[in-house]
């Protein structure tokens with residue numbers, strides 16, 4: 001689930017099993033990448049549904065039809081409803097371009113630059129009902145260089161996202177960690 005699809009491309013290159021790509025917008029890069037890899041893809045436009053709950057029902061139907069084990073979001077978060085979060089609790093992942101709980105929500109990279117932090121980074125977390133509030137599974141810091149622009153910092157952050165998200169999803173496939181309360185416990 002995403003937009004430009006750079007995380008999707010990285011996951012496919014890593015060999016993470018992707019059964020279905022869902023986009024909330026038509027014509028985005030993720031859909032072309034899915035086509036190129038012959039992965040089934042669906043566009044579910046929120047505007048076509050009367051409520052967030054109805055949209056969630058369509059999402060769950062698509063997930064059930066594809067018999068997925070987990071959901072990996074990249075730029076999709078605000079479209080999930082509580083029932084879908086509950087149905088897939090512990091199996092919905094998101095990648096966020098900051099060290100949460102710093103700079104949640106949109107424009108995390110811009111927020112970090114505006115604040116003047118020396119370090120920001122990437123968080124892969126499980127999704128709960130809040131915005132970027134679920135248990136952290138993995139984090140990696142990224143330095144902010146004095147000459148950084150939003151573009152240069154984003155490029156370094158995205159490179160880390162592409163590696164860390166694949167690490168976590170492959171670890172999930174191999175049951176290398178479990179979550180207890182708010183903590184991800186990694187097996188040695």
Ligand code: GRF
Pocket residue numbers: 002003004005006007008030074075076095096097158161
């Ligand atoms: C990523 O930067 C992610 O951190 C944010 O949305 C972006 C999706 O990018 N949540 P892409 O579609 O994977 O290129």
